[in-house]
Amino acid sequence: MNIIDIRNIFKIYEIGDVKVHALNDVSLRIDKNEYVAIMGPSGSGKSTLMNLLGCLDTPTSGVYNFTGENVGEMDDNDLAEIRNREIGFIFQTFNLLARSDALHNVELPLIYAGVSASERKERARKALIDVGLEDRVYHKPNELSGGQRQRVAVARALVTRPSIILADEPTGNLDSKTGREIMALFNEIHGQGNTVIVVTHEEDIARHAMRVVRLLDGKIEIDEPVTNRIVPEPVA
Amino acid sequence: MKTIRNMAAFMFELREGLIIALKAVAANKMRSALTTVGIVIGVTAVVLMSTAIKGIDNAFEGGISSLGADVLYIAKWEWFSDKPWWEMRRRDDITMDEYRRFASLVTLPAATAPYIIARETVKYEDNNIGSALVTGTTERYLATTNFEFAQGRFFTAVESSSSRYVAVLGSTVAENLFPRGDALGKEVKIGGHRFRVVGVLEEQGSFLLGDFNPDQRLFIPIGVSFKHFSSRRHSSITITVKAASPELVDETREEALGAMRKVRGLKYDDENDFGINQQDALMETYNSTVGVIQIGGYFITGLSLFVGAIGIMNIMFVSVRERTREIGVRKAIGAKRRTILAQFLLESSVICVMGGLIGLGLAVILSLFVDQVLPTSVQLDAAILAIVISAATGVAAGVAPAYAAAKLDPVDALRYE
Structure with missing residues (x-):
């Protein structure tokens, strides 16, 4: 079954009198437990596509079925619920709450899901252990390294057990060694049966995925399996 | 059943929102303290005013009853x-x-x-x-x-x-x-x-x-x-x-x-x-005179509360602006409009109620001095009034900034530098 089923989607921005076709007749299907990289130069529409996939935005026209539900017809509240339940975001700049410790950051989506305090503390702690941060639970973001911050973000994305993990340039703010560690973590997450979508402009990052979708000028140019895949060493 | 579930969900959001609000206030101690000053002054003035008027009333009634x-x-x-x-x-x-x-x-x-x-x-x-x-x-x-x-x-x-x-x-x-x-x-x-x-x-x-x-x-x-x-x-x-x-x-x-x-x-x-x-005639004249003083007094003290509220509103707008990205993140991971709205309303209410409590304490201390001239003390109803007024001020001052936060587009908010 397709988790994501996009058909003939257009996203048009009007800047003054000029209409910009950020997405121009895009169709895309992604199955459960796929590992997809979305690539493209800046201005290709990959950020717009990511926002649509992540239910942060709705298309101007076209149909987006997400786990069988038509996202295009949803209002703000429904979208917020879908994001909360089904999507785990990972951002280039981590986007952690600076004044909250790792545990509270990971707890946050569970608060919005209405999970009781004791249950969410337990789940958040477990998610942090899963990403290898068992001894950083009460550290605040400024007491953590870049890689550790991104691990907190990964834990936050995973804690609600979402249908897809959506990562936007997840290694963009990390050095290459830490970047490789994070990609190894993604490989692990995918291996556990998760659906992972990574938006990137780096060829090396994209080669970690099993399938790559290349965008240019708002259209899908190439959609192919990755042949020379990089399989990272699991981090000890 | 449904209403019970809704109530439970509401209480849950209220409690979580309150915790978030308290954290936000604690994170900006200096700013929160300065912001409350306006409310402190306003509430002190209102409580002292109502206390003083009550004191005058009591004194007059006591006096007039000695007339019989x-x-x-x-x-x-x-x-x-x-x-x-x-x-x-x-x-x-x-x-x-x-x-x-x-x-x-x-x-x-x-x-x-x-x-x-x-x-x-x-x-x-x-x-x-x-x-x-x-x-x-x-x-x-x-x-x-x-x-x-x-x-x-x-x-x-x-x-x-x-x-x-x-x-x-x-x-x-x-x-x-x-x-x-x-x-x-x-x-x-x-x-x-x-x-x-x-x-x-x-x-x-x-x-x-x-x-x-x-x-x-x-x-x-x-x-x-x-x-x-x-x-x-x-x-x-x-x-x-x-x-x-x-x-x-x-x-x-x-x-x-x-x-x-x-x-x-x-x-x-x-x-x-x-x-x-x-004495009826005296009472009527007194009431009409004191009525005017009361209206004037409440108007002036109300004005100081209003100024305090504007200060809160201003700070809340700054706070929303500063935390645009945070709002974006919260929305991306599932916060609804009303959750964000409640968060900022609660935050401004918390600031105001704190100000109200400080103002009340100050009024109690000051009333001890007033008591030297005018036998009076802060009554329970004045205390309740102070808390209600400050909470209401907080909500009123927070509405516009909280609404601005709630209607932020998550995509724009996440991109905000």
Whole structure:
């Protein structure tokens, strides 16, 4: 079954009198437990596509079925619920709450899901252990390294057990060694049966995925399996 | 079932929102503290204002009840009337003779008494009061009042009818002349004449009433007053009439009116040439005056709260702007519009309620000073008012910024630098 089923989607921005076709007749299907990289130069529409996939935005026209539900017809509240339940975001700049410790950051989506305090503390702690941060639970973001911050973000994305993990340039703010560690973590997450979508402009990052979708000028140019895949060493 | 679930969800969001709000306030301690100052001042002002007004009210009511709700004052003058004063001045004085005839005609009153007032200097050794209100009356006057005695007694019928030089002092008068409290039996000089003190009244505590306040008056036999202290300005007596019970005031008033018209020999279509006064009239005038002061006071204090609210609103806008990315993140991971709205409303309410509590504490301390001039204290209702007002201010000041936060587009908010 397709988790994501996009058909003939257009996203048009009007800047003054000029209409910009950020997405121009895009169709895309992604199955459960796929590992997809979305690539493209800046201005290709990959950020717009990511926002649509992540239910942060709705298309101007076209149909987006997400786990069988038509996202295009949803209002703000429904979208917020879908994001909360089904999507785990990972951002280039981590986007952690600076004044909250790792545990509270990971707890946050569970608060919005209405999970009781004791249950969410337990789940958040477990998610942090899963990403290898068992001894950083009460550290605040400024007491953590870049890689550790991104691990907190990964834990936050995973804690609600979402249908897809959506990562936007997840290694963009990390050095290459830490970047490789994070990609190894993604490989692990995918291996556990998760659906992972990574938006990137780096060829090396994209080669970690099993399938790559290349965008240019708002259209899908190439959609192919990755042949020379990089399989990272699991981090000890 | 559904409402119960909704209630539970609401309580959950409220609790979580409150925790988030408290964290946000704690994270910006200095700013939060400075922001509350406006509310602190506003709430302090409102609480002090309502406390002071209550104090004035209590004092006045206490004072006026010492006049007695069931006492009528028949006089040449009407206390509050549309009649021009020069017309009332042309009226005949009320004389002792008229009083006696009046007293023989009425049957309803519990007591009646004539009195006449004068202003005289009162001295004892080096202590003196420049212009004390000297009331000349008879022994019957006591029955028209609620007086209690700190020392001694009122003067007797014999002392009154034989015009002895004896005096009963109000508590303030006694304190001023005899700071050591040893007035009884001493001789004071009233307008240059020697009087022996036979009694000192218990404090009535009705400072607002001025001339009416028994604490500031002296009482002497009316015959002596006529002999020494009668002038053209103060030559008309007042008759005080105490009704047998508060329910009988109206009937007593009717009877007194008829009796007095008879004494004056008025025909049925003649206007009254005297006034029958009651504390009601005083109360009405007081209420309308204090009403104006109240409105003015609440307006000014309300203004300071308003200024405080604007300050909060301003800071909340800054805070929303600063935390645009945070709002974006919260929305991306599932916060709904109303969750964000509630978060910022709660935050501004928390700041305001903190300010309110500080303001309340400050008002309680300041009221101790006010208490020196005006017997008063912060009442529970004023305290509740303070908290309610500050919470309401917080919500009012937070609405616009919170709405701005709630309607932020998550994509734009996440991109915000």
